[in-house]
Amino acid sequence: MADAAARSVIELGYGGNERLVMNMxxxxxxxxxxxxxxxxxxxxxxVAVDPIIGYLHRCHEKLGETLTYVQYPSIASKTDYVSAMTxxxxxxxxxxxxxxxxxxxxxxxxxxxxxxxQRVASHCLWLGTWCMDMGGALGGGATLFLxxxxxxxxxxxxxxxxxxARLLYGFHQxxxxxxxxxxxxxxxxxxxxAQVEERLDEYEALLEGNPIFLVRAQGVGVISPELxxxxxxxxxxxxxxxxxxxxxxxxxxxxxxxxxxxVPVEAxxxxxxxYRVRMVEFxxxxxxxxxxxxxLPQGPISSRPGVKSVAQVKLPKGEAYAxxxxxxxxxxxxxxxxGATKPYRMKWRGASFSNLAVAGLILPGHKVADxxxxxxxxxxxxxxxxx
Amino acid sequence: MSDLLWTVGPPFILLNGVVILITYLTxxxxxxxARLQSRVGPYRVGHPHGWLQPIADALKLMLKEDIVPAAADxxxxxxxPIVFLVPAFLMYAAIPFxxxxxxxxxEIGILFVLAVSSLEVIGLFMCGWGSNNKYALxxxxxxxxxxxxxxxxxxxxALVPVVLAGxxxxxxxxxxxxxLWYAFYPVLGWLTFASFVIVSLASExxxxxxxxxxxxxxxxxxxxxxxxxxxxxxQLAEFTHLFGVACLATLLFLGGWRPATGALGPVVFLLKALxxxxxxxxxxxxxxRIRVDQILTLSWKLFLxxxxxxxLAAAVWVVVARGGSGG
Numbered sequence: 219m220a221d222a223a224a225r226s227v228i229e230l231g232y233g234g235n236e237r238l239v240m241n242m243x244x245x246x247x248x249x250x251x252x253x254x255x256x257x258x259x260x261x262x263x264x265v266a267v268d269p270i271i272g273y274l275h276r277c278h279e280k281l282g283e284t285l286t287y288v289q290y291p292s293i294a295s296k297t298d299y300v301s302a303m304t305x306x307x308x309x310x311x312x313x314x315x316x317x318x319x320x321x322x323x324x325x326x327x328x329x330x331x332x333x334x335x336q337r338v339a340s341h342c343l344w345l346g347t348w349c350m351d352m353g354g355a356l357g358g359g360a361t362l363f364l365x366x367x368x369x370x371x372x373x374x375x376x377x378x379x380x381x382x383a384r385l386l387y388g389f390h391q392x393x394x395x396x397x398x399x400x401x402x403x404x405x406x407x408x409x410x411x412a413q414v415e416e417r418l419d420e421y422e423a424l425l426e427g428n429p430i431f432l433v434r435a436q437g438v439g440v441i442s443p444e445l446x447x448x449x450x451x452x453x454x455x456x457x458x459x460x461x462x463x464x465x466x467x468x469x470x471x472x473x474x475x476x477x478x479x480x481v482p483v484e485a486x487x488x489x490x491x492x493y494r495v496r497m498v499e500f501x502x503x504x505x506x507x508x509x510x511x512x513x514l515p516q517g518p519i520s521s522r523p524g525v526k527s528v529a530q531v532k533l534p535k536g537e538a539y540a541x542x543x544x545x546x547x548x549x550x551x552x553x554x555x556x557g558a559t560k561p562y563r564m565k566w567r568g569a570s571f572s573n574l575a576v577a578g579l580i581l582p583g584h585k586v587a588d589x590x591x592x593x594x595x596x597x598x599x600x601x602x603x604x605x
Numbered sequence: 606m607s608d609l610l611w612t613v614g615p616p617f618i619l620l621n622g623v624v625i626l627i628t629y630l631t632x633x634x635x636x637x638x639a640r641l642q643s644r645v646g647p648y649r650v651g652h653p654h655g656w657l658q659p660i661a662d663a664l665k666l667m668l669k670e671d672i673v674p675a676a677a678d679x680x681x682x683x684x685x686p687i688v689f690l691v692p693a694f695l696m697y698a699a700i701p702f703x704x705x706x707x708x709x710x711x712e713i714g715i716l717f718v719l720a721v722s723s724l725e726v727i728g729l730f731m732c733g734w735g736s737n738n739k740y741a742l743x744x745x746x747x748x749x750x751x752x753x754x755x756x757x758x759x760x761x762x763a764l765v766p767v768v769l770a771g772x773x774x775x776x777x778x779x780x781x782x783x784x785l786w787y788a789f790y791p792v793l794g795w796l797t798f799a800s801f802v803i804v805s806l807a808s809e810x811x812x813x814x815x816x817x818x819x820x821x822x823x824x825x826x827x828x829x830x831x832x833x834x835x836x837x838x839x840q841l842a843e844f845t846h847l848f849g850v851a852c853l854a855t856l857l858f859l860g861g862w863r864p865a866t867g868a869l870g871p872v873v874f875l876l877k878a879l880x881x882x883x884x885x886x887x888x889x890x891x892x893x894r895i896r897v898d899q900i901l902t903l904s905w906k907l908f909l910x911x912x913x914x915x916x917l918a919a920a921v922w923v924v925v926a927r928g929g930s931g932g
Contacts, residue, residue, distance in 0.1 A: 236741075238739060240739050240740070240743070241739075246824065247824060248630075259743075261895055262743070262747075262898070287725075349893060352893045352894060353812070353892065353893030358812060358813070358889070358890055358891045358892040358893045359893050359894075360642070360890070361638075361641060361642050361890050361891060364642040364643070364644065365642070365643070382819055400834050424891075428892065428893070430813050430892060430893055430894075430895050433895070433896075433899055434894075434895070434896060436895065522768050579814065585896055585897060585898060586822050586823075587816070587894070587896045587897060588744070588896065589822070590822055
């Protein structure tokens with residue numbers, strides 16, 4: 219973090235080294251939720267950043283201890299509400315590892331399907347909001363934002379048909395999934411992803427053909443591979459800094475080893491590299507979705523019978539760490555079971571939390587306008603940062 | 606009595622005409638943006654297509670509570686929207702809408718329009734300074750930087766048609782375009798018109814150069830503390846000024862009311878200005894914003910030399926090709 223001298227501030231002083239302390243957030247058009255940054259500026263240049271989080275803290279780890287294994291998956295989705303499917307998946311995976319519960323093949327494939335569609339939806343939201351950060355709510359940014367939301371809506375329609383909910387699903391449960399595909403869903407899904415893929419080309423043309431976008435994104439907010447590893451960022455940020463690490467590849471779960479997909483890597487480490495990584499991930503996720511639909515095995519969707527009471531699932535004594543690759547990176551849960559219907563202790567590793575930690579280190583030296591662009595390219599979800 | 610009527614009447618009509626026009630330009634922009642973003646836009650207030658929406662907006666803004674921040678510099682804060690608005694309207698005083706149809710047919714019309722157009726920066730800075738808000742202050746500093754940087758190439762480019770036409774009277778400049786509009790003069794005209802449109806986007810703080818407003822960084826920039834009618838005045842001033850510049854560009858480059866004559870003149874003139882206005886909002890709703898340092902680099906390193914070069918080229922051309930007579 220910046221040294222104390224940088225923060226000893228002369229507000230509107232007239233000594234030739236005037237500094238201005240500016241408070242951005244928690245209520246700010248580009249705070250991405252409730253994030254507060256106290257910026258120390260010299261002119262327009264940031265010299266020090268004090269990031270302040272915690273405005274959306276909801277005691278998720280404590281909630282995990284007070285709710286049963288049946289209840290909590292639906293609540294888990296409220297941590298990363300933009301990528302709820304992977305948050306739920308992480309919790310049920312941790313519980314399944316502790317209880318050594320098998321998951322039927324069909325359920326595993328359905329989980330992959332949901333997770334990859336969720337990644338597409340989440341990246342849609344990221345692209346829209348990031349462009350809005352750079353382009354303004356009353357300009358071209360808003361146009362792209364609305365386009366991306368149009369695409370995201372079609373995927374949420376799929377989720378609605380599958381689970382009955384559009385944002386927080388409760389799709390995963392210990393031992394499998396709660397719902398099977400409804401009739402005709404397969405065809406709708408193929409149509410939807412084909413359309414999203416087609417529109418992605420349009421957005422790429424709209425953005426990458428625009429020199430203003432390129433000068434705003436290229437060379438801005440560079441995260442070096444060393445810094446990325448030191449801070450512990452994951453997901454598109456890590457891959458944008460030249461490190462090919464993807465948990466789906468490094469430590470396959472839920473049958474990811476069955477599917478062919480590329481792990482995109484960009485060496486530059488700037489906002490543009492992160493943008494490119496996510497744009498490729500869009501297409502790779504769609505590729506996985508198609509493979510799942512083509513190879514979906516028949517069979518049961520859960521290895522456990524349906525529960526009649528919330529306290530019906532008991533796990534043996536034990537502890538485990540399970541991690542999944544969400545749209546934002548590594549989401550992990552450490553679960554300690556004492557043999558009851560609730561975990562004894564649960565620890566979340568939020569991908570956004572670790573990713574956001576890099577912001578304070580790379581912002582100094584940039585302009586105010588870059589601060590929002592960089593923050594947007596990190597793609598934090600504050601439900602997951604604060605938990 | 607009739608003298609008084611002649612003094613007060615036309616300005617009154619013009620002022621109200623402009624206000625009504627501008628009010629409906631906001632609806633045009635909203636509808637246009639909505640179509641661009643695959644939305645419907647205002648629809649509920651008034652049939653068809655929400656045509657009463659601007660009236661409803663104006664009423665709402667008038668009825669809103671007028672909040673003055675406790676720490677604001679009250680005098681400057683209250684005066685700023687008016688200082689911002691008046692020069693925007695003054696521009697129209699010297700604009701001829703058709704041959705002989707204008708409030709004042711000044712010999713130095715173009716100079717007058719450019720001069721009052723540049724005054725907007727004072728109102729803008731007063732807004733930012735008087736609000737006593739850090740976002741507003743940053744925005745005001747940006748505004749001064751940007752407008753001063755772009756006012757120079759803006760004026761230099763506006764002088765190219767003046768040199769070509771050999772007159773500072775706007776009507777003369779239009780008459781000089783009887784054959785070919787200046788925007789279509791090979792190379793020189795194309796470059797000048799294109800640069801003029803871009804530079805006026807910048808000096809009008811429109812996207813992609815709207816770093817002054819920059820709501821994703823500075824919330825709403827210099828007008829962050831304004832509400833109610835004062836906010837409405839600022840909005841009105843911005844649109845008025847923008848449309849004024851579109852009118853000016855029409856006169857300088859698009860042949861004003863030509864080829865129409867008589868009663869059709871003003872209609873053709875307004876249609877051309879509207880087309881330019883639509884072009885500007887089209888750019889607005891498709892581009893993202895450029896950064897403050899990049900904007901200044903662009904002005905001093907690209908547009909200033911280019912505009913100087915174009916002005917010089919125009920002068921040389923007039924001297925060489927027409928034996929220095931102009932017109």
